Amino acid sequence: QQKVQQSPESLTVSEGAMASLNCTFSDRSSDNFRWYRQHSGKGLEVLVSIFSDGEKEEGSFTAHLNRASLHVFLHIREPQPSDSALYLCAVSVSGGSNAKLTFGKGTKLSVKS
Amino acid sequence: DTTVKQNPRYKLARVGKPVNLICSQTMNHDTMYWYQKKPNQAPKLLLFYYDKILNREADTFEKFQSSRPNNSFCSLYIGSAGLEYSAMYLCASSRRLGGSAETLYFGSGTRLTVL
Numbered sequence: 001q002q003k004v005q006q007s008p009e010s011l012t013v014s015e016g017a018m019a020s021l022n023c024t025f026s027d028r029s030s031d032n033f034r035w036y037r038q039h040s041g042k043g044l045e046v047l048v049s050i051f052s053d054g055e056k057e058e059g060s061f062t063a064h065l066n067r068a069s070l071h072v073f074l075h076i077r078e079p080q081p082s083d084s085a086l087y088l089c090a091v092s093v094s095g096g097s098n099a100k101l102t103f104g105k106g107t108k109l110s111v112k113s
Numbered sequence: 114d115t116t117v118k119q120n121p122r123y124k125l126a127r128v129g130k131p132v133n134l135i136c137s138q139t140m141n142h143d144t145m146y147w148y149q150k151k152p153n154q155a156p157k158l159l160l161f162y163y164d165k166i167l168n169r170e171a172d173t174f175e176k177f178q179s180s181r182p183n184n185s186f187c188s189l190y191i192g193s194a195g196l197e198y199s200a201m202y203l204c205a206s207s208r209r210l211g212g213s214a215e216t217l218y219f220g221s222g223t224r225l226t227v228l
Contacts, residue, residue, distance in 0.1 A: 004155070034216065043117070043203060044156070044219035088156070090217075101217060103155040 002027045004091050006104035014112050019076040021107045023089030026070065032092040033065055033072045034101070039085045047087075048074070051094075079111045116140075117220035119204050124225045126198075132191040134223050136204030145187040146217065147179065148203040156203060162187055194227045201225075 003026040013019045023033075031051055036044040048058040050072065056063045060083075064073040072091075076083060086108050090101040120135045136145065146161040160169040162181045169177065176198075178190040191198055201224050205217040 036219075041222075041224070043119075043221040044205075044217075046216050046218070049216060100158055105153060105155045 002030070002091060002093075002100075002102040004089055004102050004104040006087075006089050006107050008107060009105075010108040010110070012110045012112060013079060015080060016078050019079050019083075019109055019111070021074040021076075021087055021089075021109070023072045023074070023091075023104055024070050025072070025089075025091045025102075027091070027093060028067070028070070029093050030067070030091045032094050032101075033063065034090045035061065035063055035072075035074045036088040036090060036103075037085045038088065038106075044088065076109075079109070081111045081113050084109060084111045117204055117206055117218050119202075119220035119223050121223060122221065124223055126191075126194045126225060126227050128195060128227060129193050132194050132198070132225060132227075134189040134202055134204075134225070136187045136189070136220055137185050138206040138218070139185060140206060140208075140218070141184060142206035142208050142218075143184075144207045144209060144215075145181065146205040146207075147177070147187070147189045148205065149173075150201045150203055150222075151199075159189070194225075196227050199225060199227045 007022045034049045035047045047061045048063045050056040050063040060077045062075045086106045088106045089104040092101045117138045147159045148156040150156040181187045201222045203222045204220045207215040
């Protein structure tokens with residue numbers, strides 16, 4: 001069964017400083033990786049999706065995937081206080097009848113001005 | 114428009130009473146999902162509809178029901194709420210089954226509090 005773990009549990013950064021979040025997964029056949037964000041009391045917003053090793057950039061968000069090491073990272077460039085939220089990593093295996101995204105517990109990011 | 118709408122935003126229920134949550138999407142997506150999220154826990158898939166076919170997770174099979182009267186609407190039904198059902202319930206939809214490189218679009222959630 002897929003296990004997804006995120007670190008750190010919480011992270012505080014100053015406005016404009018790079019924020020880096022880590023996600024590890026256990027199923028080596030995983031090939032769909034997404035980062036979501038949840039502001040307090042709101043739904044989940046997809047930030048970036050990545051399907052192959054390397055980097056994928058969407059605005060100020062860059063996902064970095066290294067499947068050999070079972071890691072996917074999210075880097076947030078020049079975060080603003082409005083980026084303070086819970087960041088969730090979601091992993092799945094494409095194809096077949098597996099419709100399940102497996103989520104991590106999230107990293108709570110606080111951006112101080 | 115990638116909007117998934119959920120009603121109500123907040124729901125208060127009494128122990129032992131039924132609860133019905135509503136979700137709608139206008140993207141003509143084939144698949145609709147319900148997740149449960151509790152503080153400091155990962156979102157947990159409860160069930161999903163692929164077209165008219167309902168799939169419920171084995172560990173929540175007895176606790177949750179759902180209906181999808183048409184492509185746009187999906188409900189989540191709890192027959193008898195317990196304190197452990199207090200959580201945020203998130204509805205999502207995708208064009209096909211979510212594992213096939215399809216993005217899930219989430220609603221804003223319904224926060225259920227059971228007293």
